[in-house]
Amino acid sequence: MRSWRKLILEVIAVIISSIIAIPLYITVINSFKNQAEAADLGLAFPTYWRLIENYKEVFIIAKIPQALGNSSILTFLGVIAIIFCCSTSAYIIQRRDNRFFRIVQKMLIAGMVLPISIITTYYLLDTLHLVRTHIGVTLIYMATCYSFITYLYISFFHGIPREMDEAAIIDGIGHHGLFWKVIFPLLKPINATALIIAFMEIWNDFTVPFYLLNTANRFTLSLTVYFFFGQHASEWNLVFADIVMVSLPIIVFYLFLQRYIVSGLTAGAVKG
Amino acid sequence: MLRKQYYRYTMFLPGFAVFCLFFVLPSFGSFFYGFTNLDSGFTFTRFVGFENFINLMREPDNFIAFKNTLIFAFLTTFFKVGLGLLLAIFVNLKLKTTLYLRSMLFFPVILSTIAVSLAFTAMLHPERGILNEFLRWVHMDFLAQSWLTNREIVMYSVSMVEIWKYTGLSVILFLAALQSIPKEVTESAQLDGATGWKSLRHITFPLLLPVFNTSIVLHLIGGLKVFDLIIALTGGGPGNASMVINTLIYKSFTQGRNGEATAASFILFLLVLFIVLMVNRLLPKHETER
Numbered sequence: 001m002r003s004w005r006k007l008i009l010e011v012i013a014v015i016i017s018s019i020i021a022i023p024l025y026i027t028v029i030n031s032f033k034n035q036a037e038a039a040d041l042g043l044a045f046p047t048y049w050r051l052i053e054n055y056k057e058v059f060i061i062a063k064i065p066q067a068l069g070n071s072s073i074l075t076f077l078g079v080i081a082i083i084f085c086c087s088t089s090a091y092i093i094q095r096r097d098n099r100f101f102r103i104v105q106k107m108l109i110a111g112m113v114l115p116i117s118i119i120t121t122y123y124l125l126d127t128l129h130l131v132r133t134h135i136g137v138t139l140i141y142m143a144t145c146y147s148f149i150t151y152l153y154i155s156f157f158h159g160i161p162r163e164m165d166e167a168a169i170i171d172g173i174g175h176h177g178l179f180w181k182v183i184f185p186l187l188k189p190i191n192a193t194a195l196i197i198a199f200m201e202i203w204n205d206f207t208v209p210f211y212l213l214n215t216a217n218r219f220t221l222s223l224t225v226y227f228f229f230g231q232h233a234s235e236w237n238l239v240f241a242d243i244v245m246v247s248l249p250i251i252v253f254y255l256f257l258q259r260y261i262v263s264g265l266t267a268g269a270v271k272g
Numbered sequence: 273m274l275r276k277q278y279y280r281y282t283m284f285l286p287g288f289a290v291f292c293l294f295f296v297l298p299s300f301g302s303f304f305y306g307f308t309n310l311d312s313g314f315t316f317t318r319f320v321g322f323e324n325f326i327n328l329m330r331e332p333d334n335f336i337a338f339k340n341t342l343i344f345a346f347l348t349t350f351f352k353v354g355l356g357l358l359l360a361i362f363v364n365l366k367l368k369t370t371l372y373l374r375s376m377l378f379f380p381v382i383l384s385t386i387a388v389s390l391a392f393t394a395m396l397h398p399e400r401g402i403l404n405e406f407l408r409w410v411h412m413d414f415l416a417q418s419w420l421t422n423r424e425i426v427m428y429s430v431s432m433v434e435i436w437k438y439t440g441l442s443v444i445l446f447l448a449a450l451q452s453i454p455k456e457v458t459e460s461a462q463l464d465g466a467t468g469w470k471s472l473r474h475i476t477f478p479l480l481l482p483v484f485n486t487s488i489v490l491h492l493i494g495g496l497k498v499f500d501l502i503i504a505l506t507g508g509g510p511g512n513a514s515m516v517i518n519t520l521i522y523k524s525f526t527q528g529r530n531g532e533a534t535a536a537s538f539i540l541f542l543l544v545l546f547i548v549l550m551v552n553r554l555l556p557k558h559e560t561e562r
Contacts, residue, residue, distance in 0.1 A: 262378060
């Protein structure tokens with residue numbers, strides 16, 4: 001009886017896994033077919049495995065290298081700026097803790113919940129001549145991620161005792177040295193969490209570049225795959241190859257850092 | 273004196289200034305420009321009062337976006353949290369296959385929504401898509417649908433994709449909470465005769481309540497802000513059948529009616545605020561929560 005129940009549960013687990021796996025499988029397998037076979041959108045193996053041809057073709061016509069470059073620049077700039085700005089802000093907010101900073105904390109909570117007002121943001125960037133620039137978009141990411149990630153840092157600073165600061169101050173350290181030499185090295189775990197959250201947020205984002213980087217040579221990976229689909233909707237083999245290619249960097253990132261990503265996103269969500 | 277010297281405002285300011293300039297300012301801006309006839313070149317000639325808001329609410333083509341946003345947010349939250357809880361308890365049983373299932377579940381969460389949505393336009397293809405093929409294979413042809421082109425069901429189809437993608441996130445949240453329940457608690461309950469459902473009902477659920485509340489709020493906010501999923505799956509179609517507030521904003525924007533787009537974005541702002549405050553008040557609080 002016991003083993004029967006166990007078997008049923010195992011079968012259920014397999015079924016649920018396949019609900020998740022089958023769409024992924026279809027995407028990958030059809031990216032290796034020719035156009036006529038891929039149009040079937042089915043589960044069958046290709047009669048001839050076009051292992052590289054489709055990918056080579058998409059790589060060139062979808063301008064993947066350029067998009068990869070754009071996504072990387074945005075993500076890199078964004079992540080660095082976010083870690084730098086949020087950790088410093090959070091440190092002061094947590095250590096000072098006066099009435100002004102309590103109001104700031106209320107603003108942060110509102111910022112986590114409320115949506116960005118995209119049209120007036122566009123207007124603002126337009127006025128500053130920052131539309132269709134990497135800097136403009138990076139600033140938007142800093143602003144949208146600021147509240148959440150600063151909040152994460154604040155709760156982390158609660159765990160670093162003030163005595164640490166005082167000891168360093170007695171040793172005669174300056175205010176820059178205090179943060180960058182004494183405190184910042186202690187932030188490794190929370191920096192990793194912030195990095196992962198900001199990375200996922202920016203790398204996969206579609207809305208902001210869709211409005212603000214709407215010019216072919218500034219397209220990010222998410223944008224290229226969207227517009228590629230618009231132009232080649234009937235060539236499913238190429239569309240699937242593009243989807244796989246666009247997803248590969250984040251999959252590699254996930255495979256290497258799986259444990260940290262899962263715990264980072266969990267910590268982030270629960271505290272937030 | 274020590275504080276002023278070592279915890280300087282100049283250190284706090286860079287991040288906060290960017291936040292104020294690029295997040296807070298545009299939000300207040302929408303309060304102002306929503307009442308003007310702002311055009312595609314961002315100039316306006318007059319204040320139009322509530323005209324933009326009335327247009328948005330009165331036109332059936334626009335109004336459907338508000339209805340759809342609410343349906344989408346509540347429906348997907350219900351399933352993501354419900355299925356997430358069930359699957360977390362299931363995965364926590366630690367069978368051979370559940371370990372595999374666990375890493376599988378989280379996989380869609382990390383993928384880009386655009387990539388997932390485009391792949392799902394293939395899965396939901398009315399003639400050759402795998403879903404309909406499967407339904408025909410098990411002889412349930414009557415269930416086979418034009419998932420993304422039937423006005424009646426398109427919102428449910430897109431919700432299904434969202435649920436497929438994000439249930440893993442709430443599974444992971446619940447799982448973390450489940451594993452933080454100390455073994456002694458469940459064991460002593462077992463000694464007192466609480467097994468199976470009883471232990472679940474009186475021990476596990478109350479301890480999961482905080483995570484339960486967090487994930488409801490988290491998914492509701494995410495659902496209200498939905499944009500890329502709809503753009504990639506249906507583009508708001510057929511007709512306007514799957515329009516949501518964010519696609520409505522985009523439509524008004526591309527048509528050069530920025531005043532109206534701003535008003536719509538202001539309504540979304542208020543809607544999110546209202547729903548989060550409401551839900552926070554209505555959710556069951558437990559005495560173990562501090």
